[in-house]
Amino acid sequence: MDKLxxxxxxxxxxxxxxxxxxxxxxxxxxRSEAADLRSTAAGTESSNQALRVSxxxxxxxxxxxxxxxxxxxxxAAKIPDNPALPALVRALSAAADDAxxxxxSIAPGQPTVVAAAAPAVAKPVASAATDEASTASxxxxxxxxxxxxxxxxxxxxxxGSLQSILLNLNVVGGYFxxxxxxxxxxxxxxxxxxxxxxxxPGANPVKPAASQASVENGSSLxxxxxxxxxxxxxxxxxxxxxxxxx
Amino acid sequence: xxxxxxxxxxxxxxxxxxxRVNLLPPEIAERATVRKVKVGLGCAVVATLGVVGLVYMMAxxxxxxxxxxxxxxxxxxxxxxxxxxxxxxxxxxxxAATAAQAQxxxxxxxxxxxxxxxxxxxxSVPTTVWLKNISYVQVPAGLPTAAxxxxxxxxxxxxxxxxxxxSHDDLAVWLESVAxxxxxxxxxxxxxxxxxxxxxxxVNFSSTANxxxxxxxxxxxxxxxx
Numbered sequence: 001m002d003k004l005x006x007x008x009x010x011x012x013x014x015x016x017x018x019x020x021x022x023x024x025x026x027x028x029x030x031r032s033e034a035a036d037l038r039s040t041a042a043g044t045e046s047s048n049q050a051l052r053v054s055x056x057x058x059x060x061x062x063x064x065x066x067x068x069x070x071x072x073x074x075x076a077a078k079i080p081d082n083p084a085l086p087a088l089v090r091a092l093s094a095a096a097d098d099a100x101x102x103x104x105s106i107a108p109g110q111p112t113v114v115a116a117a118a119p120a121v122a123k124p125v126a127s128a129a130t131d132e133a134s135t136a137s138x139x140x141x142x143x144x145x146x147x148x149x150x151x152x153x154x155x156x157x158x159x160g161s162l163q164s165i166l167l168n169l170n171v172v173g174g175y176f177x178x179x180x181x182x183x184x185x186x187x188x189x190x191x192x193x194x195x196x197x198x199x200x201p202g203a204n205p206v207k208p209a210a211s212q213a214s215v216e217n218g219s220s221l222x223x224x225x226x227x228x229x230x231x232x233x234x235x236x237x238x239x240x241x242x243x244x245x246x
Numbered sequence: 247x248x249x250x251x252x253x254x255x256x257x258x259x260x261x262x263x264x265x266r267v268n269l270l271p272p273e274i275a276e277r278a279t280v281r282k283v284k285v286g287l288g289c290a291v292v293a294t295l296g297v298v299g300l301v302y303m304m305a306x307x308x309x310x311x312x313x314x315x316x317x318x319x320x321x322x323x324x325x326x327x328x329x330x331x332x333x334x335x336x337x338x339x340x341x342a343a344t345a346a347q348a349q350x351x352x353x354x355x356x357x358x359x360x361x362x363x364x365x366x367x368x369x370s371v372p373t374t375v376w377l378k379n380i381s382y383v384q385v386p387a388g389l390p391t392a393a394x395x396x397x398x399x400x401x402x403x404x405x406x407x408x409x410x411x412x413s414h415d416d417l418a419v420w421l422e423s424v425a426x427x428x429x430x431x432x433x434x435x436x437x438x439x440x441x442x443x444x445x446x447x448x449v450n451f452s453s454t455a456n457x458x459x460x461x462x463x464x465x466x467x468x469x470x471x472x
Contacts, residue, residue: 003280004279004280004283007280007283007284007287008283008287011287011290011291014291015290015291015294018291018294018295018298019294019297019298022295022298022299022301022302023298023301026298026302026305027298027301027302027305030302030305030306030308030309031305031308031309033309034305034308034309034311034312035312037309037312037313037315037316038312038315040316041312041315041316041319044316044319044320044323045319047323048319048322048323048326051323051326051327051330052326054330055326055329055330055333058330058333058336058337059333061336061337061340062333062336065335065336065339068339068340068342068343069339069343071343071346071347072339072342072343072346075343075346075347075349075350076346078350078354079346079349079350079353114352114353159342159345159346159348159349160349162349162352162353164353175364175368176368178364179361179364179365179368180361182359182360182361182364183359183361186357186359186360186361186463191350191353191354191466193353193354193356193357194357194358194359194360194384195383195384196360196381196382196383196384196403197360197381197382198379198380198381198382199379199380199381200378200379200380201378201379218376218378230353230354232346232349235346236342
């Protein structure tokens with residue numbers, strides 16, 4: 001009977017060993033693996049949920065893209081990506097003609113970087129090459145213009161590097177004609193910021209004989225106007241929506 | 247029936263009283279018992295192994311199920327990321343529009359519409375005063391203006407005028423009319439000197455004033471619709 005008891009005891013010990021070994025060596029690692037996988041899956045699902053929300057927001061915002069593009073186009077008209085001096089000269093001449101003043105002189109300065117540039121926004125990598133090509137294709141960037149990315153503080157971001165060109169204009173006309181001219185200049189398609197002006201009696205240099213009397217009675221005034229126009233050098237060209245995106 | 251019943255009772259009584267004789271040697275009986283116990287113990291070991299195997303299979307099945315879920319979630323994640331990437335241009339466009347608007351505000355935020363100032367001025371010049379020279383100089387915010395006398399921190403530019411009146415009082419009226427306009431502050435004058443135009447006594451004066459932030463048009467700095 002002792003032998004029988006030994007068998008039973010050994011068997012019980014063996015069973016316990018099998019149970020413990022099976023649990024610790026097989027079952028527990030597998031359960032741990034399963035728990036890890038479930039946790040990872042839950043994390044991934046959570047990320048997916050965030051992506052779903054983001055996607056829904058993007059789809060909703062996609063409807064406003066034309067509005068945003070219109071805003072960008074409106075700003076681009078006010079602040080072109082190159083000096084665009086020919087267009088500016090034509091616009092000023094037309095404004096002078098409309099107001100009835102004589103545009104005697106236009107003197108632009110060299111473009112300079114505006115200190116308080118617009119906040120830079122991360123630039124899409126894909127568009128960088130396009131920008132370079134676009135800027136290069138414009139050619140004729142005047143001397144003194146600092147290229148975007150080469151100047152510390154110049155935001156080579158989504159909006160490009162903001163630069164200004166100082167302008168001195170000399171016009172001759174009556175008080176209200178000068179006022180009209182200023183009004184037209186302030187409402188040009190391109191943004192023109194008048195910084196100041198002086199108004200004093202002065203003759204029209206291209207009509208010397210007839211202007212003397214009008215100078216004396218104050219109906220002919222010379223206005224020296226200082227102002228500035230702007231350009232955004234290196235403004236990237238944004239891509240349009242892909243056809244697959246609905 | 248009665249006879250059979252009596253017989254049965256007799257047999258039963260005899261059996262109960264007879265001694266029982268076990269001819270099997272105790273060693274053999276013990277071996278049989280041991281064999282039975284061994285078989286039982288073997289069955290118990292096998293059952294234990296079965297239980298361990300079963301539990302392992304359940305854990306493995308759970309792990310496999312979790313792996314399948316994870317694979318599905320990963321696949322969906324890749325798909326969602328790809329779809330999000332398709333809409334990248336939306337955020338790019340929004341960022342570009344915001345940056346462009348900020349750039350325009352930086353450039354034109356402190357715009358003064360001088361045509362409006364000239365118009366206001368033409369309506370407020372006293373009838374006994376004539377302006378000969380007018381000068382406006384705008385300075386960036388925070389810098390002192392040219393009209394330094396009594397200049398305030400709110401000044402955004404300087405306004406200088408030379409003019410003619412019939413008396414010193416006309417200069418006073420002029421200064422009051424300038425002070426009445428919200429776009430000017432601190433009207434002052436440098437001199438007021440009598441003179442003649444023909445035979446008529448006149449007063450030549452030079453005055454200054456500061457431009458206040460009310461002179462800003464706000465066209466580019468105020469939020470749209472605001």
